[in-house]
Amino acid sequence: MSERKNRTIVVYQALRRAILEQALRPGTKLPEDAIAGQFGVSRTVARRALEMLAADEIVDLRPNRGAAVAKPTLEEARDTFQVRMDIEHLIVARVVGKLTRKDLKRLEASVDAEERSHHEGKEDYIRHAAEFHILIAEMAGSPLFLRYLRSLVSRSALILGLYGRPHWGDCNVHEHRELIEALGGKNVARAQKLMRAHLDAVLTRALEGVHTDAGKGISDILAVYADAAD
Amino acid sequence: MSERKNRTIVVYQALRRAILEQALRPGTKLPEDAIAGQFGVSRTVARRALEMLAADEIVDLRPNRGAAVAKPTLEEARDTFQVRMDIEHLIVARVVGKLTRKDLKRLEASVDAEERSHHEGKEDYIRHAAEFHILIAEMAGSPLFLRYLRSLVSRSALILGLYGRPHWGDCNVHEHRELIEALGGKNVARAQKLMRAHLDAVLTRALEGVHTDAGKGISDILAVYADAAD
DNA sequence: TGGGATTTGTTCGTATGTATT
DNA sequence: GAATACATACGAACAAATCCC
Numbered sequence: 252m253s254e255r256k257n258r259t260i261v262v263y264q265a266l267r268r269a270i271l272e273q274a275l276r277p278g279t280k281l282p283e284d285a286i287a288g289q290f291g292v293s294r295t296v297a298r299r300a301l302e303m304l305a306a307d308e309i310v311d312l313r314p315n316r317g318a319a320v321a322k323p324t325l326e327e328a329r330d331t332f333q334v335r336m337d338i339e340h341l342i343v344a345r346v347v348g349k350l351t352r353k354d355l356k357r358l359e360a361s362v363d364a365e366e367r368s369h370h371e372g373k374e375d376y377i378r379h380a381a382e383f384h385i386l387i388a389e390m391a392g393s394p395l396f397l398r399y400l401r402s403l404v405s406r407s408a409l410i411l412g413l414y415g416r417p418h419w420g421d422c423n424v425h426e427h428r429e430l431i432e433a434l435g436g437k438n439v440a441r442a443q444k445l446m447r448a449h450l451d452a453v454l455t456r457a458l459e460g461v462h463t464d465a466g467k468g469i470s471d472i473l474a475v476y477a478d479a480a481d
Numbered sequence: 482m483s484e485r486k487n488r489t490i491v492v493y494q495a496l497r498r499a500i501l502e503q504a505l506r507p508g509t510k511l512p513e514d515a516i517a518g519q520f521g522v523s524r525t526v527a528r529r530a531l532e533m534l535a536a537d538e539i540v541d542l543r544p545n546r547g548a549a550v551a552k553p554t555l556e557e558a559r560d561t562f563q564v565r566m567d568i569e570h571l572i573v574a575r576v577v578g579k580l581t582r583k584d585l586k587r588l589e590a591s592v593d594a595e596e597r598s599h600h601e602g603k604e605d606y607i608r609h610a611a612e613f614h615i616l617i618a619e620m621a622g623s624p625l626f627l628r629y630l631r632s633l634v635s636r637s638a639l640i641l642g643l644y645g646r647p648h649w650g651d652c653n654v655h656e657h658r659e660l661i662e663a664l665g666g667k668n669v670a671r672a673q674k675l676m677r678a679h680l681d682a683v684l685t686r687a688l689e690g691v692h693t694d695a696g697k698g699i700s701d702i703l704a705v706y707a708d709a710a711d
Numbered sequence: 712t713g714g715g716a717t718t719t720g721t722t723c724g725t726a727t728g729t730a731t732t
Numbered sequence: 733g734a735a736t737a738c739a740t741a742c743g744a745a746c747a748a749a750t751c752c753c
Contacts, residue, residue: 257544258742282718293743298719306536314487315719315749327624334625337571394557395564399629512739523722528740545728545740 258292262300265290270309270320271381271405272374273412277322281310307402309409321409328410335403336450338396339384340443345391348437354390355435361386362427369424380423381408387434415457426452492520492530500539500550501611501635502604503642507552511540537632539639551639558640565633566680568626569614570673575621578667584620585665591616592657599654610653611638617664645687656682 266286269275286297301318304310311321323331365379381404388400426449433442496516499505516527531548534540541551553561580588595609611634618630656679663672 284718294719295742302532317718317750330623330625334623341567393560393564395560395633403625514739524740525721525723546730547739 258290259296259299259303262286262290262292262296263303266300266304267307267309267405268378270304271408271412272377275320277320277409277413279320281318281320283317308406321406322413323406323410325414328414331403331406331410332450332454335400335407336447338399338403339446339450342388342391342393342396342400343434343442343446344439345393345396346387347434347439347442350390350434355431358383358386358431358434359428362424362431365427366424377408380427381405383423383427411453411457423449423453488520488522489526489529489533492516492522492526493533495520496530496534497537497539497635498608500534501607501638501642505550507550507639507643509550511548511550513547538636551636552643553636553640555644558644561633561636561640562680562684565630565637566677568629568633569676569680572618572621572623572626572630573664573672573676574669575623575626576617577664577669577672580620580664585661588613588616588661588664589658592654592661595657596654607638610657611635613653613657641683641687653679653683 266275266281275281281301283294283297283301286300287294290297301310301312305312305318309321310318312318361379361383365376365383368376368379384404385397385401388397391397426445430442430445430449433445436442496505496511505511511531513524513527513531516530517524520527531540531542535542535548539551540548542548591609591613595606595613598606598609614634615627615631618627621627656675660672660675660679663675666672
């Protein structure tokens with residue numbers, strides 16, 4: 252019963268993790284045969300897993316030319332962060348003042364896990380940091396927003412890995428705790444402001460001191476915030 | 482070159498139209514074999530078409546149990562309209578004051594087409610009405626928002642067909658023209674208000690005088706607006 | 712430009728899982 | 733509750749497209 256294998260999902264999740272933890276860098280080709288061989292499955296399931304990753308927008312899938320880890324342009328990176336900011340604001344608006352004590356406990360537990368991973372130097376603190384945002388989205392009670400945010404968070408991580416320095420992610424913990432406190436309160440605008448500041452800080456930390464190929468790519472991504480400033 | 486067949490896409494679009502024009506009612510099972518036979522393709526391409534429709538959320542695809550035309554619950558219907566409202570507001574905020582004369586012409590042409598179809602009694606005025614909203618989304622310049630809205634518009638149509646009366650869609654034309662005028666102006670809040678009023682009116686027209694199985698389903702959908710009132 | 716190697720696209724037979732009587 | 737009918741999941745082989753020398 253719970254012995255659901257579903258090889259497709261297994262392959263999908265493994266590849267997803269590999270991409271988000273940057274074991275597979277953007278641009279890496281993902282031939283169906285190689286994946287099928289690696290995981291001991293047929294090309295059919297490898298292909299379906301790739302399609303699912305493409306739906307998440309972390310894999311590029313071009314007809315007759317195969318799959319590769321997505322390598323978003325700066326334009327696409329901008330779009331991702333801009334849209335993510337908007338969606339997170341809407342989610343925040345929905346949860347502020349409506350969280351139960353239990354909800355808040357879950358959020359705190361998530362941050363605790365993130366902090367532990369971070370201290371232990373594990374790479375999966377990235378996953379925990381992402382999970383924090385996804386938890387909030389779950390609490391908004393909208394399956395659609397949850398789906399959107401899942402994809403946006405994955406894509407954000409990919410982009411930060413692509414354009415940012417190795418150890419972006421440092422020290423979300425304090426900001427996350429602050430956010431929890433605000434989400435437990437009743438002031439929507441304040442919580443939104445904190446969310447904005449947090450996402451802004453993540454991006455800034457990831458990008459500061461980085462020189463991309465284009466040379467002036469960083470400010471191009473940061474320009475997102477100039478546009479959206481209220 | 483432009484002779485791209487791509488049978489998958491053909492099947493996908495045909496099914497999509499059939500669903501949106503209510504030739505295929507919600508709940509209808511869609512076995513791979515039947516579709517493959519009907520369109521003269523293999524099960525593989527039938528399956529891929531179904532997966533694409535599932536991504537649009539107008540087909541339900543349950544593991545080992547096959548595909549069926551989606552039959553959203555009232556809860557899901559609420560979510561769809563609520564999210565759509567939010568997304569359309571964001572899109573409006575992005576386009577107001579930034580449309581070129583050419584953009585406005587395209588919007589007007591779309592409404593003209595809708596009006597013609599409507600006068601001629603053709604069923605595809607539904608498609609034109611949907612296209613109007615999608616055009617606006619295109620002009621927002623965000624691939625992600627465009628993708629979201631595409632799916633939301635399809636799903637909205639499905640839901641209105643499911644819970645509403647046969648001829649919902651009547652008389653969008655005037656409201657659409659009003660919207661164009663506001664989008665060409667500079668007042669974001671006003672344009673958003675018109676968008677809200679328009680979507681509200683569509684829902685009201687579709688649902689008025691309708692009795693669902695549940696009996697009180699209508700007010701449940703309309704409660705969306707009570708929540709979101711500003 | 713061309714041809715061979717490699718990879719994707721497609722088909723369809725079989726295995727496995729689900730629903731029904 | 734078991735057997736049967738049915739639909740999907742999977743995989744191996746073939747066809748077509750692309751890439752690379």
